Amino acid sequence: MGPPKLTKFQKAGIALTVASLCVSRERRKKRYWVRKWLLLRKKISHMSIMYYLEPEDFSNFLRMGSDSFEELLRMVTPLIKKQDTVMRESITPKERLVVTLRVLATGQTYEDLKFSSIISPQILSKIIPETCWAIYRCLRHYIKMPATENEWRNTAEEFEKKWHFPHCVGAIDGKHIAIEKPSGSGSEFHNYKKFFSVVLLGVVNANYEFIYVNTGTNGSVSDGGVLKTTNLYTKLMSGELNLPPPSNLPGTTTSAPYVFVGDSAFAINRNIMKPYPFKGINHDQRIFNYRLSRARRVVENAFGILAARFRIFRRNISVDVENVDAIVLACCSLHNYLRKKRSRYVHNKFIDRESISKTLFSRGAWRQETPALVSLEKCNERQRNVEGNNVRNTFAHFFNHEGSVSFQNEMINVIPLDTN
Template sequence: MPPVLSKNAKIALVAATIVATAPLQKEQRKKRREWAKFYYRNRENYSHMRLLKELDDEDFRTYLRMTPESFDEILNLLKRYIAKTDTVMRQAVTAEERLVATLKYLASGREYNDLKLSTCISPQLLSEIIPETCEAIIRVLKDYLKVPETENDWLQIAKDFEIKWQFNHCLGAIDGKHVIIEKPPKSGTLYYNYKGTFSIVLLGIVNANYEFIYVNIGSNGSISDGGVFKHTTFHEKMKSNQLNLPSPSILPHSNVIAPYCFVADNAFAINENLLKPYPRRNLTHDQRIFNYRLSRARRIVENAFGILAERFRVLKRPIQINVHNVPKVVMASCTLHNYLRKKSSNYITRNCVDTEDTETCTFRPGDWRLNDNLVGLNRTERQRTADGNSVRQIFTEYFNNQGRVHFQERMINTMNI
């Protein structure tokens, strides 16, 4: 039986225990009070910023998807919007570090917990920095992605399609993709799409130079793909004649009057200003010619999406951030795509895009098609109008007569259209 301790002995034992454990408790308190990991506190020594300054132009482009000159120009435009002030407690993350972290995220799609190791910025801070910087990119580069405002602007687009892709009166190619996201908490089936994943829809209209002239991002993946375009402000303005589209005019080398149109695939409803191919069953010769000519123009938007995802690989994997910030990330990627398309002569190489040799009648798909992760829209739209059918018939007859090109007969056989 253990000895019974007196009251004074018990007090002495408790005091001795407190003295013995005090250093350990002090050490534990010290660890809890450590406000940042050592590499966060020494960001200038451990982050990728030091390496970045040593890279040659080629490696710099590989790392951030742009030249040093383009990076410097964007940084100068952004500084006033993203620069923060140092405090007595710590140094702020500089505007340059914020832009580099954002571009690396867009270029790689790495999770914040992974990106923290190269940026030496905590995931919590990255979750604030990246959406904020994306917003600033959209703001300062807004002139690189905007809807044409005048009839002359639209006519220039139509002229480019006529010269480069032999489709007359074409104002742009329309398509949409599902951008895969991580299922948002408590969202149920709101973002659940026909492929069995969770997504938001990216809808784009592209000119003849692979540049976006309109982007709509944010519709949840459960919405009918064919109905996405109908719910955009662009569609509303098109139907109410608020886009300043050119009036119908005579097609070249003919006396045929036709409206100016956009081209799309079977996920969209045909109307007097939007053409899509004939369904692939029991096609006549003339309908096959029309489908081929339309596909040459429509492939531009497919290639634009492919190039976009190859350059900004955040789009090639499920985006694991707050769903409300996803549109900022996607829109910033589209805006940077247009900026780099105009600024960099080698942003798009020959192998990047589909190429067609009309002399040998051969077709080479773009490299992006070998690893295409973007999910296309479900091509089930069946709505059509009498005006839309009649306009399609006008172009069908034109492409088989006055508007024919010398290679179309061989190409429909080669490509099995």
């Protein structure tokens, strides 16, 4: 017996199937995994111009000099390097770091950046957070809070020398960082300024360097309440920060504790100083407010420098909310890293300046621009603490007598004491 005979309709069906398979094979041969121009990354991406940039242009391009970039690249390479496969070559660590620094420096969206980086937005959405976490892991030791009494005293000595506020161990402030509304979050991240945000709380030393940062608290937390959610506050209240015990103010027998200085967004206590209420204020209280404002401005200016150098803070950050922390922490650690590595990182135009001889105050350039980081809501004065008020009165008496400086009476008439 031979094979069964096929009807003419069955033969026609087989022929049609074979023809369609041949056509589909031809079509598969012409398909690409990516768009053709994305295959030209080595020839036409922004990487090709980096070799021709002058030092100043390179610094503007990546917000750091070539030496700092190469050092950072060596640090992060083991964390972000990927293996090549038989199918395609991986994106190199240098390309990953460059494109991440460009996002932080410019605030470009992934859709915009794909045309200069020649990397698809889908890949960028994975590269940027991963590289930001790698940057933070490598540089987080630059954000170092004093751990011993002697280290805290050294920090206080710098504040006394540069800003004439003895026993000050840090300036504290919080800012709202604008984000796109997280899906399904309701009003959880909606703040009092009517936009969606997460809160960045920072403590800064006398040199505009962050010694503590906390980020991720949803923007609906206001009245300085974000501080109470941090481990900094927990350790401060329990005495675990190792602050030095109270000691005499310079040239006096009056004892005072070591304190952080902040604005009206924070509740006062024995270790956190804030301004006197501006309503009905007297001369001695105005002097205290000026001296506190002079020390506190270092943290405002640190945030201003951060937003001027890393323009991603000048728009709504449009990434998954769990990746916002990576961007913020990477920028803060880069700020400290570059503050120590580059003498020209902080330009005079970025910061507030006092001309004591001419009795003038010049606002930093960041204050004239559209606000990038919005201050926390001011707290209700009923939150004042009796012990904190006593400490504030002690400092006010000191600043008006033994601790007075020659320029304070003139400067209180030209300084905007509440710069928020």
